[in-house]
Amino acid sequence: MESKLLNLFHDTGFYQLELGQFVMICVGLLLVFLAIKKGFEPLLLLPIGIGAVLVNIPGAGFMAAPVYDAAGHMVSPGGLQYYIYHGGIETGLFPLIIFMGVGAMTDFGPMLANPKTLLLGAAAQFGIFATVIGAVLLGASGIMDFTLADAAAIGIIGGADGPTAIFVASRLAPDLLGAIAVAAYSYMALVPLIQPPIMRALTTPAERSIKMVQLREVSKREKIIFPVVVTVLVAMFLPSAAPLLGMFCFGNLMRECGVVNRLSDTAQNALINVVTIFLGLGVGSKLSSEDFLNLETLGILALGLVAFSIGTAAGILMAKLMNKMSVHPINPLIGAAGVSAVPMAARVANKVGLEANKQNFLLMHAMGPNVAGVIGSAVAAGVMLSYVAG
Amino acid sequence: MESKLLNLFHDTGFYQLELGQFVMICVGLLLVFLAIKKGFEPLLLLPIGIGAVLVNIPGAGFMAAPVYDAAGHMVSPGGLQYYIYHGGIETGLFPLIIFMGVGAMTDFGPMLANPKTLLLGAAAQFGIFATVIGAVLLGASGIMDFTLADAAAIGIIGGADGPTAIFVASRLAPDLLGAIAVAAYSYMALVPLIQPPIMRALTTPAERSIKMVQLREVSKREKIIFPVVVTVLVAMFLPSAAPLLGMFCFGNLMRECGVVNRLSDTAQNALINVVTIFLGLGVGSKLSSEDFLNLETLGILALGLVAFSIGTAAGILMAKLMNKMSVHPINPLIGAAGVSAVPMAARVANKVGLEANKQNFLLMHAMGPNVAGVIGSAVAAGVMLSYVAG
Amino acid sequence: MESKLLNLFHDTGFYQLELGQFVMICVGLLLVFLAIKKGFEPLLLLPIGIGAVLVNIPGAGFMAAPVYDAAGHMVSPGGLQYYIYHGGIETGLFPLIIFMGVGAMTDFGPMLANPKTLLLGAAAQFGIFATVIGAVLLGASGIMDFTLADAAAIGIIGGADGPTAIFVASRLAPDLLGAIAVAAYSYMALVPLIQPPIMRALTTPAERSIKMVQLREVSKREKIIFPVVVTVLVAMFLPSAAPLLGMFCFGNLMRECGVVNRLSDTAQNALINVVTIFLGLGVGSKLSSEDFLNLETLGILALGLVAFSIGTAAGILMAKLMNKMSVHPINPLIGAAGVSAVPMAARVANKVGLEANKQNFLLMHAMGPNVAGVIGSAVAAGVMLSYVAG
Amino acid sequence: MSGLLEEGIGLMVLGMGFVFLFLIILIFVTGYMSRLLNHFFPEVQVATPVEPTARSVNQPSIDAQMVAVITAAVHQHRNNNTN
């Protein structure tokens, strides 16, 4: 029995805990704190933080692989996060299901009323590719150990779109998935802090005060046909983006078609909530000390911030260009919403616009580039998957 | 980089798309159109149609199998529809879960008030077996390449019951699953067009005007014990029908027992909706050009129509026979509801009855044979599974 | 065709049914009856009962393993309960998800207002370990074939907590899982019958009339930090309890933090309901005649009753001791709630208290030990898993 | 060829036979069950609902609940106004 007592003591966290695990538990608790206290994307960062705490408990076996004997019978079961990660994230199922739910929550009306704002959603993706160059430079210079696939996965943080980032990272750089997901969601939460200084620096008060003409009404029929059109175009031009955009458009079609409301409701509520819980726990499982506590993570966090900033700037500059060439005036602030981070970035554009002109409500105008940014970063993801694999 | 550009071009749909895939994408879009615009069973045909579009996008990999290295690590993840099809349809899980949900939505009250209507649900299954003969003749004559298993799976279209058809087809003829599911749901949607001419041809206006005596009230207790009785009878007489009818009765028991309302609600809403989305995408994955674009599909579509028509006629004729032999009058129109297609067929019977006699509400009388048809086709499915395998 | 008819007859339950299967179908129906008519934990016992009926239908194949050919293609699909049991119960996923949902339903407020009641939740776990000794004695004396792992799994019935019992049994004694789960849920339902006589025997009317001082108000902040504290303590002291308590605290944190209400709602409703249905069917699959119809099952049922009784008594005696040593009076009845069986045991304490003193509302006071009992039995489960494996 | 046809006919005969056999047994068992229940528990009667069986609308239970609450609220309100 003394040996059993010793075993039990050897099983405790006190005895087993390594410094790295301790640090990662603290990182997990920090994410939980930011989620609850600061409201940083709590739907994702709370489960990710708890997932990080759980996976770093020594001896708890949350990422233990199941063991089978030669006859295929289970000798010891795997851990919860093992099943979640390998069943839902490695396979890509969870990000795709979430993207379907996001599609079912998205209203393309403002974008359809002013399709030119798609250009803003394109320009803001420059943050993605500029960051790829940054990561490649770090890798090529030998400072950090980044391959082209790693660089592409890091760049996608600039897409400001959680499921897209997780989908791409799970395919191109699974080891970096934890850091990439944390960076993506953290910076999405920080959009109200990151974007306004850039917006003010690149625009004059007069530009920020520009009032835009009211959006035309968009017919139900346009909203129904639009996701079908996008799916067909993706099929023709970029099949590697079809998983992401196909599911996104499927969700949106369920929302708009009006004949499958019960499916649309479930995709937007029960289903996306269930998958969000598990996605968070699964992503958290990649915040183990060996995957996270290294120089690369610092590089990823820094590059992610650069990506957001460049994307914001590119969107604003494109909007200024469009304002010069367009008949109807375009407020450059809405260009910043092109990074996506739906609907936060659109709200930020609205807020900064109101500061300059108290009667200037930009929210609906900014929703166009905002949802265009989702399409844009999914297209960028498709190019990356095709380019890196090809 | 030129080679990368070439790669990217070689990845596009323009370069890769084969004619068959193009045709199947159009078929998928046609199903989406019928679902949205014509209201053809949209809960299933919309996801099936989108599933057909997605699976036929060349290079998108929706049905790609995952690749593992020798150590069991994933080299490349599988496609979404691969996981859905092999996880939920090949295993039979999705149709069974949906059948449980349908059971939780079904009220056996009208059938319990007049159990003789079970005979109508039996007679209408003649459509199933007559179609088997038709398929067997096409196969035996060498016109089409149908085995006995194929013929049985095609016949089940006449059961007018989606989950039963998918369950049987996934077990007996997986290659025909796409065509069978599309035929089953399409004809269920077309019941208001297919049945009335047959109903009018086989009945006189006087027969269609027959008023039936009001149904007695059914006690809660009868409704609770009925699913248990059916389960026990199935266990005794036809275990091969137990997966379908067992889950159906389990769902119905949850509904009626009154002590597990939260489970019943979930089975009828969140759970069945989630599974319906995935079932549709999974069935759609069988609408690939090699599986669908052949003579057999035309045969299946034609035979399915025959099955529905013969089933309708058999139900009506049985009702006429019962009307002659019964003390209480029986309107022959309710026999047509015996094919199931719940609740569409019962509504059609009601509508045709109202045309003949504006005070004649047959809806509740037709619900008896309607739900009896669900039991009947599940029994027929059990016989087929047992006969073909045995 | 005569041979086919013979095959069909050989497939019937009449031909194949063995006595053991018949008895187990009756046991399943008895559980269904108790669930519906007597209100015995119907959310679990109804699905378990139906699961027991289905798995014992000869030839229905609900537990059939899938068959694959050498190339990995499926030759014959597995049964529904095979997939449920091996996918959700053997892996431990379902009990953990349910525990997360229970956490999201649990209010630790009353316990935080009076943390000393945690001692009552500790004392009541004596039922668990006393039962282990009982089972070990039966095993050591050769009367029944119990190993130490079996004894530990049987003891956990005394934890009066369904998911914990299923989780421990699935890891330590899968063969006894059916009997252990049935015993655990049955006795939890029988708490209003089992506990009151013990409560009256061990207390005087004066003790039962003791009024307790009103609970202080607990701040939102305390409720948010408490699950984090428990998780950290578990990580430090008993990692083997981390799967259970980690998920429980994660659910509770989602409930209390106030920023992920949609996740908390789903964890408490759609998700826990779906998993409950499948958990029940999966547990029912272990009620096959070979696993259940033996002497060991009788031993388990008897020992489970002993466990509940001893746990109740230990809780009451500890409360009496605390009452003697405490400044504020403690009604010994609330000690009985320490076995968990949330919220039944707390209601029983309240009811017995009201009998002694019509103004004495013990419900909120009993909720403290009640939820403490959940933590206590999860800790006990962790010790067992660590001790038996170590 | 003729083997396939023969098998098909066999399936039809057995299948229709079994479907009728099973449903006829069910008629008798159900009828017997109902008579038994209504003999031993004659008082427990609930009305058969008039709505069709398989509900295709979304969550009608919420509607029903809502309507019930509304009705009660308006009823109470009317009573209040009368007083």
Next chain:
Amino acid sequence: MSGLLEEGIGLMVLGMGFVFLFLIILIFVTGYMSRLLNHFFPEVQVATPVEPTARSVNQPSIDAQMVAVITAAVHQHRNNNTN
């Protein structure tokens, strides 16, 4: 080393090129689609909702439904009172 950088620049050029190409095509196709639809079905117009796109509140549809039912109930009640 330079190979990696070259590949990165290639990815950037191709990527941004493709993103712009795709979204510009989408602008034209969408615009054409809208003009076509509004030409052939000019009457079917609904107002663009003012609420932001991704709803974070739970089940707002239920609220809307509820409000509708309430409005109807109160309206009917008012009519009843008037008579």
Next chain:
Amino acid sequence: MSGLLEEGIGLMVLGMGFVFLFLIILIFVTGYMSRLLNHFFPEVQVATPVEPTARSVNQPSIDAQMVAVITAAVHQHRNNNTN
């Protein structure tokens, strides 16, 4: 045989010991936590709800919401009638 019994007794002693140890630590840590929090954030107090912990009824939130909406509707209606 005696080995099994010995092991069982060992499990009992260790198990009860550990359960008490853990929960006693929890008592102290919880108490300390509460004191700390109530010292630094004394104002943030919410009432302990009176309902039992594990809710077995379905979605009471909807009911509450409904009641709130109804109350508001009837209230507004009453005001309208008064004017």
